[in-house]
Amino acid sequence: MFRVNDNYLKLPGSYLFSTIGKKVSAYAQANPDKKIIRLGIGDVTQPLVPAIVEAMHEAVDEMGRAETFHGYAPDQGYGFLREEIAKKDYQARGCSISADEIFVSDGAKSDCGNIQEIFSQDCRIAVCDPVYPVYVDSNAMAGRCGEYDRTRGLWSNVIYMPCTAENGFAPQLPDQRPDLIYLCVPNNPTGTALTRGQLKTWVDFANEIGAVILYDAAYEAYIADDEVPHSIFEIEGARTCAIEFRSFSKNAGFTGVRLGFTVVPKDLKSGDTAVHGLWARRHGTKFNGAPYLVQKAAMAVYSDQGRAQLKEQVAYYMNNARVIYEGLKSAGYSVYGGVNAPYIWMKTHQGMTSWEFFDWLLERANVVGTPGSGFGPSGEGYFRLTAFGTYESTVEAMERIAGI
Numbered sequence: 296m297f298r299v300n301d302n303y304l305k306l307p308g309s310y311l312f313s314t315i316g317k318k319v320s321a322y323a324q325a326n327p328d329k330k331i332i333r334l335g336i337g338d339v340t341q342p343l344v345p346a347i348v349e350a351m352h353e354a355v356d357e358m359g360r361a362e363t364f365h366g367y368a369p370d371q372g373y374g375f376l377r378e379e380i381a382k383k384d385y386q387a388r389g390c391s392i393s394a395d396e397i398f399v400s401d402g403a404k405s406d407c408g409n410i411q412e413i414f415s416q417d418c419r420i421a422v423c424d425p426v427y428p429v430y431v432d433s434n435a436m437a438g439r440c441g442e443y444d445r446t447r448g449l450w451s452n453v454i455y456m457p458c459t460a461e462n463g464f465a466p467q468l469p470d471q472r473p474d475l476i477y478l479c480v481p482n483n484p485t486g487t488a489l490t491r492g493q494l495k496t497w498v499d500f501a502n503e504i505g506a507v508i509l510y511d512a513a514y515e516a517y518i519a520d521d522e523v524p525h526s527i528f529e530i531e532g533a534r535t536c537a538i539e540f541r542s543f544s545k546n547a548g549f550t551g552v553r554l555g556f557t558v559v560p561k562d563l564k565s566g567d568t569a570v571h572g573l574w575a576r577r578h579g580t581k582f583n584g585a586p587y588l589v590q591k592a593a594m595a596v597y598s599d600q601g602r603a604q605l606k607e608q609v610a611y612y613m614n615n616a617r618v619i620y621e622g623l624k625s626a627g628y629s630v631y632g633g634v635n636a637p638y639i640w641m642k643t644h645q646g647m648t649s650w651e652f653f654d655w656l657l658e659r660a661n662v663v664g665t666p667g668s669g670f671g672p673s674g675e676g677y678f679r680l681t682a683f684g685t686y687e688s689t690v691e692a693m694e695r696i697a698g699i
């Protein structure tokens with residue numbers, strides 16, 4: 296008789312966004328005259344820029360002609376795109392990353408979730424608290440997290456690194472020895488980042504204890520501060536201890552188009568075994584390549600015209616971030632993030648819990664955000680707003696909050 300993977304039964308329900316959805320629709324039904332502003336979810340709202348649309352149209356035309364038709368893409372990605380990524384995202388920043396260390400995929404979420412497969416079952420993971428849930432859940436599904444304590448919201452076999460206002464939302468080196476360390480920089484949900492010096496401490500620690508840093512740089516395009524590296528490979532020593540995930544979702548509006556990539560340096564080894572070979576094996580077995588159309592569209596991200604248009608798009612969202620940051624500050628809130636990331640992390644009003652504040656803000660300002668406690672116990676008492684709305688609705692949301 297078949298049996299299911301019991302590890303799935305240990306997972307807590309993914310209540311966060313469904314609970315938010317239910318609360319918002321109940322409120323909207325009871326108050327049809329109210330205009331609700333949604334600054335909760337991390338999805339983009341601006342359309343694809345013209346350079347990308349044009350590149351995609353050209354690729355569609357190629358696919359419609361026998362001479363230029365493309366079937367299955369190479370599973371590691373087309374050479375033209377990997378060369379461009381290696382040159383412009385890495386070598387231009389002084390990182391020695393070559394095209395064959397880049398694996399193109401359908402997005403960072405899949406890669407962040409799948410990477411754990413190539414590591415031993417008994418590896419211990421360390422994560423920030425609060426955290427993007429994919430890192431923990433994917434390891435829990437694989438049976439690496441132990442038991443879930445529903446009261447405390449913690450797994451028994453996970454090393455948590457609390458990130459709070461007291462430590463500037465920067466994870467501190469853990470007392471215990473992790474094997475896999477997940478870092479998300481710039482961070483979702485806190486919107487904060489790590490400087491070169493802070494990241495160097497992590498790279499040295501990982502090399503010293505023989506751990507791997509799984510570095511999620513999905514929000515790299517939003518970095519404004521020169522002290523914040525755009526890639527972990529800008530740090531000396533990272534080639535022997537890090538894997539980096541990137542996404543085209545937030546820098547180019549590809550949340551619905553789907554494309555990302557993962558960098559696995561060939562120097563990352565366990566004994567004599569290069570991790571690169573294992574990820575290549577996994578990718579080749581379980582992934583059949585990202586679409587030609589999408590990889591061609593991504594080439595426009597690196598053209599002069601595309602770069603200029605995307606710079607404006609990122610600036611549009613970051614102007615929203617500034618509006619939120621300044622609006623909340625002048626309304627008397629403690630506010631964090633929003634400088635190197637499209638997320639603003641705030642302390643709730645007068646010590647309310649994250650969910651109390653959610654209800655209060657919905658009721659009093661008709662503004663929707665995300666309760667910080669949904670990202671982990673250290674998020675309790677905090678709240679996340681995103682800069683991905685329109686400028687007009689962002690300004691209006693801040694006016695309403697100021698007027699409460």
Ligand SMILES: Cc1ncc(COP(=O)(O)O)c(C=O)c1O
Pocket residue numbers: 337401402403404405407427479483511513541542543544549550554555
């Ligand atoms: C930290 C982080 N990593 C990865 C992703 C997913 O990226 P993608 O759209 O490329 O799957 C997200 C999406 O919100 C994210 O916040």
